[in-house]
Amino acid sequence: MSTEAGAIEIESRFHQLRRRGQSWGSCGICAVVAACTLVLTIAFMAGKMDPSNMMLFMVPAPATSPSRASTASVKEILTGMQPVRNSIGMAVPEAEANKQIMSALGKFEKCESYCCRRNMLAQAVGAAAITLGAPALAAESKMVLMGTDVGLAFEPKETTVCKGDSVTWKNNRLGPHNVVFNPDDVPSGVDASAISTPEYIGGEGETYTVKFDKATGDYGYYCEPHQGAGMIGLVTVMS
Structure with a gap:
C-alpha cells in the first residue's frame, strides 16, 4: 500500500x-x-x-x-x-x-x-x-549500511525520519568508516561534532546510533577517509 x-x-x-x-x-x-x-x-x-x-x-x-x-x-x-x-x-x-x-x-x-x-x-x-x-x-529506528557490495557508499544515501527517531549506521564492507556531520550542513544550533562518530568503526557489524531529537531539517554527513570517493549521505528530520 x-x-x-x-x-x-x-x-x-x-x-x-x-x-x-x-x-x-x-x-x-x-x-x-x-x-x-x-x-x-x-x-x-x-x-x-x-x-x-x-x-x-x-x-x-x-x-x-x-x-x-x-x-x-x-x-x-x-x-x-x-x-x-x-x-x-x-x-x-x-x-x-x-x-x-x-x-x-x-x-x-x-x-x-x-x-x-x-x-x-x-x-x-x-x-x-x-x-x-x-x-x-516505540520510536522508529532506521539502518544505514557503511560500504556496499559495489563500492564505497552509504546505503541508503538519503534517509528520512521523524523528530525523536534514531538512525543506526552499520559497518558493512570496505571499512574502516566513520560518520562526520558537516557543521555547515546541519540545522542552526546543532553541534555537528556531538553527533559525529568519536572514532573509526573498523569491525564488521559494528554500529553507531544517533537520536535526532534536537531540530528538524537536513543533516549532511560523510565518511572522512572515503569522502573523496563520494561516500556522503543525508538525514532529513521532519516534524
Missing part, C-alpha cells in the same frame, strides 16, 4: 472512531468495547500507513501485580485482561487515559504530515495501553 493510500485509509478509520467516541457518554461497557476496538485498529493500521513503519517495534508493558480483588470488573470479563493496578491491588482510574485517547483523535484531524499522524497514533496507543495493559509503540 502506498503512503498516500495508507494515510487516507488511516484518516477514514480515525473519523469513524471519533464519531463513535462522542456517543459513548457514561456507558461504561460501550467505552470498554470501543477502547479495545481503538487499540486493535490503530495498532494494525499504524503498520499499514507507510512501508517504513515495518521498522516500528513493540515494547512490552511492565508486568503488573496480581489482582487481589475477589471480583472481576466488567472490562476484565469483556476483554479477558487484568487491569493495571497499584501497589495495594486496586485498579488505576482510567478517566485520564480515556481523555488522552480522545485528545489524540481530535488532534489527528489537524495533522498535515506523516510524522504528526504517526505521533498521534503513538499517543492514542500509549494511552490505551494504560487501560488495557497492551504494548505501546
